[in-house]
Amino acid sequence: xxxxxxxxxxxxxxxxxxxxxxxxxxxxxxxxxxxxxxxxxxxxxxxxxxxxxxxxxxxxxxxxxxxxxxxxxxxxxxxxxxxxxxxxxxxxxxxxxxxxxxxxxxxxxxxxxxxxxxxxxxxxxxxxxxxxxxxxxxxxxxxxxxxxxxxxxxxxxxxxxxxxxxxxxxxxxxxxxxxxxxxxxxxxxxxxxxxxxxxxxxxxxxxxxxxxxxxxxxxxxxxxxxxxxxxxxxxxxxxxxxxxxxxxxxxxxxxxxxxxxxxxxxxxxxxxxxxxxxxxxxxxxxxxxxxxxxxxxxxxxxxxxxxxxxxxxxxxxxxxxxxxxxxxxxxxxxxxxxxxxxxxxxxxxxxx
Amino acid sequence: xxxxxxxxxxxxxxxxxxxxxxxxxxxxxxxxxxxxxxxxxxxxxxxxxxxxxxxxxxxxxxxxxxxxxxxxxxxxxxxxxxxxxxxxxxxxxxxxxxxxxxxxxxxxxxxxxxxxxxxxxxxxxxxxxxxxxxxxxxxxxxxxxxxxxxxxxxxxxxxxxxxxxxxxxxxxxxxxxxxxxxxxxxxxxxxxxxxxxxxxxxxxxxxxxxxxxxxxxxxxxxxxxxxxxxxxxxxxxxxxxxxxxxxxxxxxxxxxxxxxxxxxxxxxxxxxxxxxxxxxxxxxxxxxxxxxxxxxxxxxxxxxxxxxxxxxxxxxxxxxxxxxxxxxxxxxxxxxxxxxxxxxxxxxxxxxxxxxxxxxxxxxxxxxxxxxxxxxxxxxxxxxxxxxxxxxxxxxxxxxxxxxxxxxxxxxxxxxxxxxxxxxxxxxxxxxxxxxxxxxxxxx
Numbered sequence: 151x152x153x154x155x156x157x158x159x160x161x162x163x164x165x166x167x168x169x170x171x172x173x174x175x176x177x178x179x180x181x182x183x184x185x186x187x188x189x190x191x192x193x194x195x196x197x198x199x200x201x202x203x204x205x206x207x208x209x210x211x212x213x214x215x216x217x218x219x220x221x222x223x224x225x226x227x228x229x230x231x232x233x234x235x236x237x238x239x240x241x242x243x244x245x246x247x248x249x250x251x252x253x254x255x256x257x258x259x260x261x262x263x264x265x266x267x268x269x270x271x272x273x274x275x276x277x278x279x280x281x282x283x284x285x286x287x288x289x290x291x292x293x294x295x296x297x298x299x300x301x302x303x304x305x306x307x308x309x310x311x312x313x314x315x316x317x318x319x320x321x322x323x324x325x326x327x328x329x330x331x332x333x334x335x336x337x338x339x340x341x342x343x344x345x346x347x348x349x350x351x352x353x354x355x356x357x358x359x360x361x362x363x364x365x366x367x368x369x370x371x372x373x374x375x376x377x378x379x380x381x382x383x384x385x386x387x388x389x390x391x392x393x394x395x396x397x398x399x400x401x402x403x404x405x406x407x408x409x410x411x412x413x414x415x416x417x418x419x420x421x422x423x424x425x426x427x428x429x430x431x432x433x434x435x436x437x438x439x440x441x442x443x444x445x446x447x448x449x450x451x452x453x454x455x456x457x458x459x460x461x462x463x464x465x466x467x468x469x470x471x472x473x474x475x476x477x478x479x480x481x482x483x484x485x486x487x488x489x490x491x492x493x494x495x496x497x498x499x500x501x502x
Numbered sequence: 503x504x505x506x507x508x509x510x511x512x513x514x515x516x517x518x519x520x521x522x523x524x525x526x527x528x529x530x531x532x533x534x535x536x537x538x539x540x541x542x543x544x545x546x547x548x549x550x551x552x553x554x555x556x557x558x559x560x561x562x563x564x565x566x567x568x569x570x571x572x573x574x575x576x577x578x579x580x581x582x583x584x585x586x587x588x589x590x591x592x593x594x595x596x597x598x599x600x601x602x603x604x605x606x607x608x609x610x611x612x613x614x615x616x617x618x619x620x621x622x623x624x625x626x627x628x629x630x631x632x633x634x635x636x637x638x639x640x641x642x643x644x645x646x647x648x649x650x651x652x653x654x655x656x657x658x659x660x661x662x663x664x665x666x667x668x669x670x671x672x673x674x675x676x677x678x679x680x681x682x683x684x685x686x687x688x689x690x691x692x693x694x695x696x697x698x699x700x701x702x703x704x705x706x707x708x709x710x711x712x713x714x715x716x717x718x719x720x721x722x723x724x725x726x727x728x729x730x731x732x733x734x735x736x737x738x739x740x741x742x743x744x745x746x747x748x749x750x751x752x753x754x755x756x757x758x759x760x761x762x763x764x765x766x767x768x769x770x771x772x773x774x775x776x777x778x779x780x781x782x783x784x785x786x787x788x789x790x791x792x793x794x795x796x797x798x799x800x801x802x803x804x805x806x807x808x809x810x811x812x813x814x815x816x817x818x819x820x821x822x823x824x825x826x827x828x829x830x831x832x833x834x835x836x837x838x839x840x841x842x843x844x845x846x847x848x849x850x851x852x853x854x855x856x857x858x859x860x861x862x863x864x865x866x867x868x869x870x871x872x873x874x875x876x877x878x879x880x881x882x883x884x885x886x887x888x889x890x891x892x893x894x895x896x897x898x899x900x901x902x903x904x905x906x907x908x909x910x911x912x913x914x915x916x917x918x919x920x921x922x923x924x925x926x927x928x929x930x931x932x933x934x935x936x937x938x939x940x941x942x943x944x945x946x
Contacts, residue, residue: 249809258635258697259652260812266649284898287809385694392694394653493931495922496792 172348175357178429181422182364183344188336190234190414195333197230202326209315212308220318221299225403227325228292232410234332236371236418239363240343240353241335247328249287254397255378261288265297272313277320279327292398295321300400364426366494368415369487372480375411379404380473383456388466396456404456408472409449416442434486441479448475554859559841560783562853564772566843567617567765569851570834573610575758577846581607585706585751589730589744597727601710605823608703610846612830616838619798620789623764623771629702630690631757634817636699638708640689641746643737645715655695662689662700663742680742682749682756701753704818709747711820718813718897720890722822785930787856791835792921795878799831800914808907813893824892825885828910832882835917836875856924864927871924874917881910 201223208216231251234242242248253261264286268276276285288294298304298318308315347354354360382395383404396404420427420439427435452459452468459465487494584603588596611632618624639648639659652658656671668675673693677684689700699705712725728736730744737743764771775783803824807815816824837843841855860868885895885906895903925931 246809253810257654258814259637259649259654259658260810260815262652263649263814264810264812267647286811286898288812390694392654491931493922493926496796496918 172357174424175361175429176345176347178422178424178426179344179347179357179360179364180341181424182418182426183336183341185422186417187234187237188333188341190237190417191329191333191336194227194230194234195329198227198326198329201227201322205319205322209312209319212305212315214305217299217305217308220322221401224292224295224299224401227329228398228401228403228407229410230329231292232407233414235411236367236374236414238367238370240340241332244335245283245331246287247332250283250290251325251328252292253287253290254293255382255395256288256293260286261293261297264288265294268317269311269314272311274313274316277316279320279323282320282324289317290321290324292325295325296398296400361426361429362492362494364418365429365487365492368419368426369480369483369494371411371415372476372483375408376473376476376480379408379411380469380476383460384466384470384473388460388463391460391466393457393460399457402455402457405449405452405454405459409446412442412445412449412476416446429490429492430486431489434482434489438479438482438486441475441482445472445475445479448472554854554862556780556784556859558854559787559856559859560775560780562841562855563783563787563838564765564775565851565853566837566841567614567771568762569843569845570610570614570617570837571758571762571765573846574607574614575755575762577603577607577610578755578758581706582751582755585747588727589748592727592731594727597710597725597730601821604703604707604710604821605826606846608818608823608827609830611703612827613834613837613843615798615831616790616794616834617771618790619793620786621771621775623774624761627757627761627764629696629699630686631702631754632704633696633699633702634704635697635814635819636704636708637695637697638713638820640692640698641700641705641708642712642743644713647715648713652697655693655697657692657695657698663739663746666742680745680749682753685746685749686753701750702757703754704820705750706747706754707818707820707823709743709750714813714820714822714893716813716893718811718893718900720894722891723820781928781930784856784928785925787838788921788925788928788930791838792918792925794831795835795914795921796918799828800911800918803828803831804907804914805911807892808896808904811896811898813896816892816896819893822891822893828892829882829886832878832914836879839871839875860924860927864924867920867923867927871917871920874913874920878910878913878917881906881913885910 201220204216204219204223208220235252238248256262265288268285268289275281282290295318298308298314298321301307308318343353344360346352347357347360354363379397383392385391393399397407398404418426419442427438430438448468448471452472453465456469459469581600581603584596584600588600590596615632618628637652637655637658638644639661640655640657642661642663644659644661648659650659656673657668660668660670662668662675662677662680666676666678668677671693675688675692677689685700690698692698692700708723710725711723712729714721714723716722726736728734728740730740730747732740732744761771763769766772775786778786803817807813813819817827818824838856840852840857842850842852844850857868857872860871888895888902888906890903894900895907897903
């Protein structure tokens, strides 16, 4: 019997109904890619320009004002990154760009360890772009830069140690290179890869797989921010909360990250025409839309500073509310996915 | 890199099978007995694949779990005997014998890891026996290169062996008695931090080897046996170090006893699995294979260490046994695919298998998965046979190591994709796993 299976499979693959459905996946994918994703990567690349430019001249005048300027630039670039952080396929997977932009969470303190080793060796040769790209991802991205720019003694340390300042330049340059590379790859190549997803031998098996990756970018990322960006911090009680497990606690933008993330998820889910939401049952969409609204309102109502919020019962409660609302959003999405035959597969949250 | 297909291709496969002389059919028709030197009656059933049922596969899954955990306990007890000999007569020889026993104990335990994912009872128990990475400064002395602070862990350098009284970050701890109870109930995950690992294989590994201070160059931990010698004590506090090691050893054996019990008829893991029904059991089996292959082995254990170039990120970072850990984790995945486990005494446990089920019902997916399993095996063998430990392979600029590791990661990712196809063809994508999240969101 099985000898005929491939033939049956081929017949099924080229049936008119399937071809029509493939066209539907393809339209959704192109609408999302052109209307949401490529613009988001272009915004990220632009948002990183001031950081790269200002860092280039920083070491000639390490002053409080120039440091403050770099800190602002960091915030702007991070806004750009948080707007695309949930896209885990395509060019972000080239050259380890994902990890090189941001290695977080860092449960085993590897970033600190690698940074300490790099600073102790103080070898300028490793800061040249090609060599720097080969260093530990723990020293290459936003987390490392944040540590250099936002620690209590950042100014004094940067003034005292020229190598530390050169490292700031190297990381800023690295972030600029990667964000520009991402925007270019999406615009010049990957948009076409998405359009040609049904051709044999490409990155995707078919257009349906692209849609699944976009859907996964929403569903899995909702779960990820709930667990990594809130639950890990909130722990079981206010007394047990772990402020330093928050993403970007040094630059005090942990809540801002969440707001940018959720706005990006919502855009990916419903902004394009046709939208990603159209692949889920229409009957399930109102609940998802309402859940998105609730999360956005609860994050808007939460204190701007997570560090401050964790110090008061009211602030802690507000963050818990956001956590619960994000969980409700996840559940609404999960219910809708279960009403389809779409299977999102294993993900990187598996395991430890 | 950009032109490399991310996935295997169902369409390409179908065409190849149709036009290319049906090599796939040859693979698909290979009887299970070819791979089983001593076929059991259950393997004979596999020769009539149409009769393979989910219930029989789940029954064999349980039999393999019982045998694997049974072997983990057996070798755990042998390790305890060796540790007792070290404490009774500290010497180069008794320390080396304890290290050998530790390595041997890891072989069945790692093959059991595939049962962790999908089985909530196991997943909740696992941190007690196999947590890593650990901040070893919690337990004993460390070198200055370890660092002094961690964003995540106030107990980063608490060193309970040296400090009977600890007061850190508002938490006071009386560590006067390093009893099993103290290790398990107070010290383990103290302050809610996962890296505060006080018990299990890796705590014992640290106590037997000490820190590996060779970075990304060859060499493992070099703890001297005199760290346990009351007469010639090195690094101080040998009495408390001896107590700690004995307590950790006692806990490991009792925890393994608990898990062996849990898989017997009437035990918790067994009962929870039975409650899921046949398809739920099959979904659990596949969730274990996919979660271990993808998120855990390819991601956490292989790729991350390479990206960080950080020796502390390798699983067995004190003993440099990491490559064998990867190897036997992968063997565990293969065991479930083939429904076959070779015990430490050479006996074979085998029966109805997922492989036979797929061979009968979805030959193209079966052949694809068989090929993927084979590729992963070859990649793993290349890793363990090349001669350098894992921390040398992840050194910056070690292009040979990078290629070997990336090949293995790629093989595991592609194998996971085939596991996802199996889940789809068996219609298991919406089967909930009781006590855990659904297959799409395995725990943690």
